[in-house]
Amino acid sequence: MDDDSDSGVDCNDDDSTSSVGEPQQNGRWDHGRQYAVFYEDPGRDAKFIEPVDELQREQWARRHEVFKELIPLHRSALPPQGRCLDVGAGLGLWAVEFADKQTDWRVVAIDVFPNFPRWVPPNMMPMLEDVESLSYTATYDFIMVRDMQWSVNLRDVMPRLVRSLLPRGSLEVVCLGPVEPSNGAEGGGMIENMPQQIGMPSWADIETGLPTWMKEAGLVDVRAEVLLVLVSSGSGMDTTHLRRDGWSEDERYCKLVLVHGTKRTDQS
DSSP states (O other), rough: OOOSSOOEEETTOTTTSSTTTTOOOOOEEEEEEEEEEEEEEEEOOOOOOSSSHHHHHHHHHHHHHHHHHHSSSSOOOOOOSSSEEEOOTTTTTTHHHHHHHOTTEEEEEEEEEEEOEEETTTTTEEEEEOOGOOOOOOOOEEEHHHHOOTTSOOHHHHHHHHHEEEEEEEEEEEEEOOOTTOOOOOOOOHHHHHHTTTTTTOHHHHHHHHHHHHHHHHEEEEEEEEEEEEEEETEEEEGGGOOOSSSOOOEEEEEEEEEEEEEOOOOO
């Protein structure tokens, strides 16, 4: 792929990507926290469970580091070049790393809220776009959906994502669940109860249903893996204590679920 420049793209340049690098200052404020609204309709609440303010951006950055410790940049086997779509790119950290390492790929990173970095690789294009508004034509060789379990109805959007894949294209979904006590007690917190209130699947539905949703949408060779991440009260997720058994009763953990599959060659 031809490299137009090795200096990267300025997301705030008027001639580049519509100044998507600066976070919105209005949004919706609730109990001192900022929540996303749709960029094209500020009066329309994006209904995300998580905020989008500076405090939350720090949390997203920590999650990214946890992901890097636990899983590769992508589990799917990819060709040397192609087109990639990063859905709900957030800070753009995954998209930037992928674009840096896969220089022969074109990377489109979309989100409804402008949290992208100011400078991005020349083969990456950040866009303010709602995944539910995409045209869904077969365009991409690889689609990454990471940490979107509280932002979009994965069950409903799955057929649309698969339609956006070219034949033999790969879809990878990574989800991080709520904190759970190791003794099996019910959490009953906001994250456990909120999804149903806004019409999205619960974590239990996502954890057990995600592979099925992907198969029903037309993917084959669907593979799933689950990792447990110890959560400490002081420092959040601690990857140095990642393990699959031997939990004490007072420890808490969250589950990281990764599922990937490939579009059939005979599917349009």
